Amino acid sequence: MGIMRKIMAVMALLVIGLLGGAGAALAFPPAEVLVEDRAGVLDGNTLLPAVRSIEFYEPTTVAVYTYNGAASDNLNEEVLRFARAEHPEWISQDGQKWADGLFIFALDPVGRHVGTYMGEDRKVSLQQREDIQDASKELLRDAQWTEGTIAGIRRGAELINQPWYRSTAFLVTAWTSAVVTVTGATVWLIVRWRTRVDSRRELARGDAGYANVTMDLQVTELNAGTIPASSRYGGTVLEKHRTFLSRYNTATGLSNRVHDLGGKELSRRSNLKLIRSYADATAELDALDDVIADTNALLNRGSTWAAAWDRQLAPFRDDLEELEPMLGKSHAEGDSATAAVLRSFRSQSGSDLELWTSELADGTISPETALDRLRDARTQLSELLKDHADTVIAGYARNKKESKLMRKNMEKAQAGTPDGYGRAYEPSILGTVYPSYYFFSVPTFSNGLSSGVSSVSSARGGGGGGSTTGYGSSGGSFSGSGSSSNF
Known part of the structure; x- marks a missing residue:
């Protein structure tokens, strides 16, 4: 028993060092953050604050580069070409390595490549570079480009210049030196700690939504009370409202249950699921009460009708x-006849939006007619995108099998999930009246195109997940630390 107590004491100190000491070791925010989003897929308002808050073991310049390539491209070669042309300071003075203190995270959302590159004083092993890339891939596969980039950079910060006591080799040795029961207990503690953190975050999200709904509850009821039930749109929104109070009461019950949970209970996965259901329920109610307010304002031409109308136009704009x-993306067939039709539709729609708003303002058309026109325009865009999907598939697929694979991916993107009901709720009048899969949006089309091209490329044998380390024929004698892989 004495030996076991000593082992437990050693393991406890190790856990304290790993969980408590890690924060002290990560001490330096990025020395500089450079973003070259040539693909136009990153949200700078989210990316920059998040990356600037990440702590490295040593002062490190973080560069982010995105571009729209192709599945057959060598991302390493492209990053080097770009650095030579646009950022020679990213390269060492002798031109053979990446500059000291530099960490580059590169992304090709069309070709489905992600890469990581480091200066000699920041380089990590090939396996660790793969680890950094893998940390981003689940999000990137879901077209969450900004979040995936942040996840990759965060993992890079954990591995670049990592102290010996945090290295994988040390951790493996430390863990395997302990008895299985102690290891299991430690893992159990870490899982509970992580669950508790997630529970508190979801609880805060739920409380924010619940507070908004509660504060606006009387106003929501007043708004619903004056929505014309005879209106096609008003009637459907009122149907959603009929369950509003019931759902609010359910959310109240969930709120009481989750706030009765003690600190230890927040560490249970079953309770995290309960708290997440509370947060999701309040978020849906918070969105719906905004739609109820907009429906009332627009259909009754209230004082805020113009702002409400703008919010209805926002998804189409x-x-x-x-x-x-x-x-403009690779394989998007931007020079095709169907692309020309889409461009013509875009130009005409811009004029239409101004006309509808003007006619709505002077009373020439009713709010219902304006919503009808908006619905018809979005429906027409959906049909034009479907026509263009046929063009894209015909241009990239080499045979019927590849055509079927691409079409499956594009249809899956539109549906959201295999059952066709998985797209996120759009907090608008049309988004409330019609199911989420009713309109085919441009971002959804773009995601379907990327996943379709990637799937076909993989089927052809070009989509393996292994790392690429060379810099291609144009790289010359360049031998900087870096690699890329597919996602």
Whole structure:
């Protein structure tokens, strides 16, 4: 028993060192953050604060580079080409390595490549570079480009210049030196700690949504009370409202249950699931009460009708703005006849939006007619995107099997999940009246295109997950530390 107590004491000190000492070791925010988002897929308002808050073991310059390539591209070669042309300071003075103190995270969302590159004083092993890339891939496969980039950089910060006592080799030796029961107990503690952190984050999200809904509850009821039930749109929104109070009461019950949980109970996975259901329920209610307010304001031409109308136009405007970047991607067949039709539609729609808003303002058309026109325009865009999908598939697929594979990926993107009901709720009047899969948005089309091209490329044998370490024929004698892989 004395030996066991000593082992337990040693392991306890190790855990304290790993969980407590790690924070002290990560001491330096990035010396500089450079973003070259040539693919236009990153949200700078989210990316920059997140990366600047990441702590490295040593002052490190973080560079992010994105571009729209192809599945057959060598990302390493492209990153080196870009650095030589646009950022020679990223390269060492002798031109053979990456500059000291530098960490580059590169992404090709179309070719489905991710790469990591480091200066000689920041380099890690090939396996660790793969680890950094793997940390981002689940998010990147889901087209969460910004979040995936942040995840990769965060993992890079954990591995670059990692102290010996945090290295994988040391951890493996330390863990395997202890008895299995102690190891199991330690893992159990870590899992509980992580669950408790997630529970508190979800609880805060749920409380924020619940507070908003509660504060607006009386106003929501007043808004619902004056929505014209005879309206096609108002009637459907009122149907959603009929369950609003019931759902609010359910959320209240969930709130009481989750706030009765003690600190230890927050560490249980079953309770995390309960808290997450509370957060999701309040988020849905918070979105719905905004839609109820907009429906009342627009249909009754209230004092805030113009702002409510703008919010209805926002998803369509976003689609129109995303059209040209999408058509400029590799394999998007931007020079095709169907692409020309989409561009013509975009130009005409811009004029239409101004006309509808003007007619709505002077009473020439009713709010219902304006919503009808918006619905018809978004439906027409959906059909044009489906036509263009046929063009894209015909241009990239070499046979019927590849065509079927691409179409499956694009249809899956539109549906969200295999059952066709998995797309996120759009907090608008049309998004409430019609199911989430009713409209085919441009970002959804773009994601389907990327996944379709990637799937076909993989089927052809070009999509393996192994790392690429060379810099291609144009790299010359360059031998900087770096590699890339597919996702």
